[in-house]
Amino acid sequence: MSTVKCVGILTSGGDAPGMNAAIRAVTRSAIYNGMRVKGIYRGYKGLILDEIEEFKTQNVSNIIQRGGTILKTARCSEFKTPEGRKQAYDKLQEHGIDALIAMGGDGTLTGARIFAQEFNFPIVGLPGTIDNDLYGTDTTIGYDTALNTIMECVDKIRDTATSHDRLFFVEVMGRDAGFLALNGAIASGAEAAIIPEISLEKDQLAEMIENGFRKSKNSSIVLVAESEVTGGAMGVAERVKKEYPQFDVRVSILGHLQRGGSPTAQDRILATRMGVAAIDALLDDQRNVMIGIQNDQIVNVPFSKAIKNDKPINRDLLNTLRVSSI
Numbered sequence: 001m002s003t004v005k006c007v008g009i010l011t012s013g014g015d016a017p018g019m020n021a022a023i024r025a026v027t028r029s030a031i032y033n034g035m036r037v038k039g040i041y042r043g044y045k046g047l048i049l050d051e052i053e054e055f056k057t058q059n060v061s062n063i064i065q066r067g068g069t070i071l072k073t074a075r076c077s078e079f080k081t082p083e084g085r086k087q088a089y090d091k092l093q094e095h096g097i098d099a100l101i102a103m104g105g106d107g108t109l110t111g112a113r114i115f116a117q118e119f120n121f122p123i124v125g126l127p128g129t130i131d132n133d134l135y136g137t138d139t140t141i142g143y144d145t146a147l148n149t150i151m152e153c154v155d156k157i158r159d160t161a162t163s164h165d166r167l168f169f170v171e172v173m174g175r176d177a178g179f180l181a182l183n184g185a186i187a188s189g190a191e192a193a194i195i196p197e198i199s200l201e202k203d204q205l206a207e208m209i210e211n212g213f214r215k216s217k218n219s220s221i222v223l224v225a226e227s228e229v230t231g232g233a234m235g236v237a238e239r240v241k242k243e244y245p246q247f248d249v250r251v252s253i254l255g256h257l258q259r260g261g262s263p264t265a266q267d268r269i270l271a272t273r274m275g276v277a278a279i280d281a282l283l284d285d286q287r288n289v290m291i292g293i294q295n296d297q298i299v300n301v302p303f304s305k306a307i308k309n310d311k312p313i314n315r316d317l318l319n320t321l322r323v324s325s326i
Contacts, residue, residue, distance in 0.1 A: 002282055002283045002284070002285055003098065004035060004098050004099045004122065004282045004283070005035060005036065005096070005098060006035060006036040006037070006038060006095070006096050006097050006098055006099075007026070007030050007035050007036070007037055007038070007097065007098075007099045007100070007101060007279070007282065008037075008038045008039075008040050008047075008052070008092060008095070008097040008099070008100045008101070009023060009026050009027070009037065009038070009039060009040065009055075009071070009100075009101045009102075009103070010039075010040040010041075010043050010044065010046065010047060010071060010100070010101075010102055010103070011023070011043060011069040011071045011072070011073045011103045011104060011128060012043030012044055012073055012074075012076070012102060012103070012104040012107070012108040012111070013043070013073060013075070013104035013105045013106075013107050013108045013128075013129070014073070014104070014105060014129060014130070014259065015067075015068045015069050015073050015128075015142075015259055016069075016128045016129055016130050016140070016141055016142025016143075016145075016146075016259065017067040017068075017130075017141075017142045017145035017146070017259070017260070017261055017262065017263035017264075017267055018128070018141040018142050018145065018263040018267035018268060018270065018271040019068070019069040019071075019103060019128050019141060019142070019271070020060075020063040020064060020066050020067075020068070020069060020070055020263075020271075021063075021064045021141075021263060021267070021268045021271035021272050021275070022103055022126055022128065022141055022271035022272070022274055022275040023039070023060060023063070023069065023070060023071060023103075023275070024060040024063055024064055024272070024275070025271065025272040025273075025274070025275025025276050026101050026126075026275040026276075026278055026279060027039075027055050027057070027059065027060045028057060028060065029275060029276045029278075029279040029280075030279050031056070031057055033279060033283060035279070036054065036096075037054070037055040037056075038052050038053065038054055038055065038095055038097055039052070039053050039054075039055045039059065039070075039071055040052050040071065041053070041071055041072050042071075042072045042073065042074040043071075043072075043073050043074050043075075043076055043104070043108070044074075044076040044078075044079035044084075044088060044111060045074040045075075045076035045078070045079070046071075046072070046074070047079075047088045047091055047092070048076070048078055048079065048084055048087045048088050048091065050091055050094075052091065052095050052097075064263075064268055064272075065262050065263070065268075066262065067145075067259075067260050067261045067262055067263065068260065069103075073104070076111075079111055079115075080111070082118075085114070085115050085118060085119075088115065089115075089118075089119045089121070092121070098122070099121075099122040099123070099124070099282050099287075100112070100121065100122070100123045100124075101123070101124050101125075101126060101278050101279075101282075102123055102124075102125050102126070103125070103126035103127075103128040103141070104125075104126075104128050104129065105127070105128065105129035105131065105133070105134065105140075106129075106133065106134065106307060108125070108128075109125045109127075109134070109290060109303055109306055109307050110307050112125055112288075112303065113288060113303040113304070113307060116287065116288045116303070117288075122282060122287035122288075123287065123288060124278045124281050124282060124286065124287070124289060124290075124291065125289070125290035125291070125303060125306070126141065126271075126274050126275070126278055126290070126291055127140040127141060127274075127290055127291070127292065127306075128140065128141040128142060128271075129141070129142060129143075130142040130143055130145070130146035130173060130180065130258060130259060131143070131173065131174045131175050131177050131179065131180065132174075132177065132179040132180070132311075133174070133175065133176070133177035133179065133311055134290065134292075134306055134311065135301070135305060135306050135307075135308075135309035135310065135311045136290060136292045136294075136299070136301030136305055136306045136309075137290070137291075137292030137293050137294065137299075137301065137306075138292075138293055138294055138295070139270060139293060141267060141270055141271045141274065142259075142263070142267060143179070143180075143267075144263075144264050144266040144267045144270070145261060145262075145263045145264045145267045146173070146180060146258045146259065147180060147183055147184055147187060148264055149254075149257060149258050149260075149261055150172050150180060150184035150187075150188065150223075150254060150258060151184060151187045151188045153170070153252075153254055153257065154170055154184065154188035154190060154221060154223070155188060157170060157221060157252055158188070158189075158219075158221060161219040161220070161221055161250075162219045164219070164248070165219050165248065166219055166248045166249070166250050167219070167220050167221075167222070167240070167247045167248065167249050167250070168219075168220070168221045168222070168249075168250050168251070168252060169222050169224050169233040169236050169237050169240075169249065169250070169251050169252070170190075170221060170222070170223050170224065170233065170251075170252045170253075170254065171223075171224050171225075171226050171232050171233035171234075171251070171252070171253040171254065171255075172184055172223055172224070172225060172226065172254055172258060173225075173226055173254070173255075173258050173259070174195075174225045174226065174227070175226070175227065176196050176227055176229070177195075177196070177197075177225070177311065177313075178193065178195025178196055178197050178198070178225045178313055179313065180225070180258070181193040181194070181195050181223040181224065181225040182195055182223075182313065182317050182318065182321065183317065184223050185222075185223040185321055185325075186317065186320060186321050186324070188221070188223075189324075189325070190220075190221040190222060190223050190321075190325070191208075191220040191221060191222055191325045192204070192208045192222045192223075192321065192325065193222070193223045193224075193225070193321060194208075194222060194223070194224045194225065194230050194236060195225045195227075195230065195313065196225055196227040196229035196230055197312075197313045198313075198318070199227075199229045199230050204230075205236060205239060205240070208222070209244060222236075224236050226253075232253075233251045233252070233253060234251055234253075237249050237250075237251045270293065273293070273298060274291045274293070274298070277291045277298045278291050281300055286300055288302065288303045289301060289302055289303065290302075290303060290306040292306070
């Protein structure tokens with residue numbers, strides 16, 4: 001039988017659509033199972049600064065459709081120090097919180113893992129990031145919504161590109177991962193995707209242009225993952241202006257557009273399933289695991305695996321894009 005009587009929940013790092021659906025599911029599942037719930041505002045920062053409030057069912061009414069996170073989020077340098085983590089632990093004790101659910105990306109889970117080890121404290125992680133770059137889960141909360149946003153934006157850019165015979169480089173988020181760029185390119189019918197996973201192996205731009213790029217089209221759209229490795233859309237566009245001056249080049253950086261918006265049905269369902277599963281994991285005395293989804297089944301992934309391993313890109317998708325964009 002689980003000894004957890006009161007659970008805390010926080011969101012940390014970058015926000016992602018679907019976080020609110022997960023907060024709602026965690027809160028209601030905890031209450032359903034006889035636990036108390038405390039919402040911690042502004043991530044680890046709010047934990048240290050005591051921004052903690054008891055959550056009842058009504059606190060999470062009418063939020064499933066909202067983007068962002070009602071618990072707010074913040075970066076927190078203090079939590080990276082032993083002193084800061086000790087302050088956080090003291091606050092959890094003070095509020096009678098005996099388990100924590102932390103939602104966010106790689107940085108959030110890394111912090112959770114260190115904290116859990118130092119204080120032998122039960123933590124369950126939820127993968128909330130549009131980048132889809134966490135190992136051990138097929139998709140992360142927010143990824144599907146961001147992908148749909150990219151698709152809608154590129155559809156609109158295409159209207160302009162076609163009217164002017166232009167080559168558009170559209171920069172999408174993803175940090176060091178090309179999932180949004182690659183799948184966004186397939187979904188929007190773009191000509192190519194320049195992603196960090198491949199940049200180290202070959203010159204994607206030269207290959208694209210030498211393969212008779214644009215021979216049958218007057219306008220083209222290429223998605224570029226923001227990354228030091230790819231140089232981002234600005235970097236790629238500069239190169240084209242120098243090396244292939246015959247192209248009329250434009251750049252569009254989608255930026256924070258991709259983070260916002262009402263979550264898709266898929267993200268709401270995923271977030272709700274994961275939120276309920278997080279409480280189930282605590283009831284089952286699981287700790288230091290991230291809730292993931294593999295082949296539509298909920299799985300518990302040890303923090304050490306989720307953080308350490310790089311999630312591989314599906315190489316078949318590269319071929320799909322290449323074939324479908326001739």
